[in-house]
Amino acid sequence: MSSQYSFRFHFSPTLHPILFSVPQTNQYQTITHLTIPADRELLAVGDNQVLSISHDTTVSFDYVAHAIKRSFSLEYTLFDYEKNHIDKNFYLKPNRFIDGFDSDIMTVLQQVLSGIHTNSLFEIIWNVYQHVLSVLTYGDPITGLYTVKQALTKPRTDCGGFSTLLLSLLQSKGIPARLVSGFFVNPKRFQKIQSKLLAPELSFEALAMHVWVEVLLPDGSWFPIDPATEWRRSHGFSKRKGGFGVTEADRLVVSYGCDHMFTFDERKIQVDLLQYPVAAMACKPGMTYF
Numbered sequence: 591m592s593s594q595y596s597f598r599f600h601f602s603p604t605l606h607p608i609l610f611s612v613p614q615t616n617q618y619q620t621i622t623h624l625t626i627p628a629d630r631e632l633l634a635v636g637d638n639q640v641l642s643i644s645h646d647t648t649v650s651f652d653y654v655a656h657a658i659k660r661s662f663s664l665e666y667t668l669f670d671y672e673k674n675h676i677d678k679n680f681y682l683k684p685n686r687f688i689d690g691f692d693s694d695i696m697t698v699l700q701q702v703l704s705g706i707h708t709n710s711l712f713e714i715i716w717n718v719y720q721h722v723l724s725v726l727t728y729g730d731p732i733t734g735l736y737t738v739k740q741a742l743t744k745p746r747t748d749c750g751g752f753s754t755l756l757l758s759l760l761q762s763k764g765i766p767a768r769l770v771s772g773f774f775v776n777p778k779r780f781q782k783i784q785s786k787l788l789a790p791e792l793s794f795e796a797l798a799m800h801v802w803v804e805v806l807l808p809d810g811s812w813f814p815i816d817p818a819t820e821w822r823r824s825h826g827f828s829k830r831k832g833g834f835g836v837t838e839a840d841r842l843v844v845s846y847g848c849d850h851m852f853t854f855d856e857r858k859i860q861v862d863l864l865q866y867p868v869a870a871m872a873c874k875p876g877m878t879y880f
Contacts, residue, residue, distance in 0.1 A: 597842075598650040601867060607644040609854070611845040611864035613651065614639060617658060617812065618772075618843050624651040633854065636680075637768070637846040638864055642854065655775070655839035658814055662807050662835075666711040668764060670808035678766035681806060685849035687737045687754050687862075688769070690761025694742055699762045711765070715805060715815075718759045719834060722817050726752055728827065733799065735848055735863055749818035753801050756817055766806040770814070771865045772843040773797035774830075799865060800841060802832070 601608050612632060615621045626632075626649055632639040641649070671678055684691050702721045706713055729746040736744075736751035738758040744751075753769055760767045775797060802816040819832030831838045845864035852859055861868050 596650070596652050598648060599867075601643045601647045601649070603644055603646075603869075606869040607642045607855075608867045608869060609633075609859075609861070609864070610641045610643060610649065610867040611635075611638045612641050612649070613653070613772075613842060613844050616843060617814070618656055618837065618841060620654040620656070622652045622654075625649065633852070635850050635852050635864065638850075640864065643867075653842060655841065657831075657839040658835070658837045660813070660835045662712065662809075662811075662813055664710065664712050666808050667709040668711060668714070669709060670711070671766070674808045674810070676766075676806065676808055676810060678764075678806060681766035681768055682761055682764065684758075684761065687735050687848050688757045688761060689738055690758050690763075692738065692758065692762075695738065695758045695762050698742075699759050702759070703763075711808070714763055715760065715765065716834070718763070719756065719815060719817060722752060722756045722759070723821055723824075726755065726817075726821065728752070728818055728821050728825070731799075733866075735801070749801050749816075752818040752821065753803050756803050756815065760803075760805065768804050768806070768812075768846050769801055769848050770804050770843055771801045771845045771848070771863055772841050773865075774800050774841055797842065801863075801865075802837075804846075 601610065612624070612626065613619065613621050626641055627647055630641055630643070632641055682690070689695060699718070702717055703714065706717060725745055726741065727746045728748065731748035732750070736747050736754055738754040741747050741751035741755040757767050757769060802814065802818070804812040804814055807813050813835060814837050815834055816832035816837060819828065819830055820834070822828040823830060823832070830840065848863055850861045850864060
């Protein structure tokens with residue numbers, strides 16, 4: 591099942607250019623009719639394509655969302671990455687939010703896998719996932735991203751904390767994975783607009799922030815894991831589908847990863863998340879979000 595929308599975002603920069611991660615076609619969505627300023631080039635930041643906006647600009651595109659329900663081979667082991675020549679090093683680097691080399695994370699991982707004497711990729715990922723669901727509680731959502739340290743010490747957290755804890759545990763075991771950043775399309779807002787327009791134009795007002803996890807498999811594909819959505823549904827707070835290999839056709843993906851460091855206009859830029867558009871200013875932790 592798929593859902594179709596049209597998006598139209600208008601940006602009005604003031605003192606600094608705005609950086610906007612342009613949505614790309616992927617397993618969650620098909621992006622067509624993308625319209626961006628002809629005089630601006632897209633900047634590659636990790637797995638993302640970032641547009642710099644220095645004057646009044648409108649970005650528009652059509653979007654078809656895809657539901658996902660998939661699994662992967664139970665025969666995969668940790669050694670299959672090397673056998674298949676998968677370069678996973680980029681996704682095993684710790685940062686300010688995800689740290690598989692943290693001593694507390696390594697201790698937790700050892701405890702979680704203490705009864706598992708196998709290199710089965712499925713067994714490791716499944717048990718780490720179940721651990722995250724069992725030790726965290728959804729609550730206290732923030733506009734930024736919880737660090738793994740915060741998730742360890744403050745088990746009441748939002749989708750960001752669920753994701754950084756899961757990512758850190760996977761990283762500690764040498765399993766490549768990345769953060770997926772985007773938005774849920776607000777169903778109530780969409781239904782209201784849909785009653786007036788066949789293909790509604792939506793903005794950030796019709797979206798709700800969300801992040802989840804993708805694991806890079808030995809065949810080079812990405813396997814989605816959404817622990818926060820599964821926790822909320824299993825505890826009766828939501829009917830939305832999402833979890834181990836499952837997502838609904840209800841989300842717009844705008845970027846991958848976190849704690850981005852890159853050069854822009856000969857200046858060092860550090861951005862926690864390329865989710866909402868951010869102001870391009872001098873490098874420092876925590877950017878101003880619009």
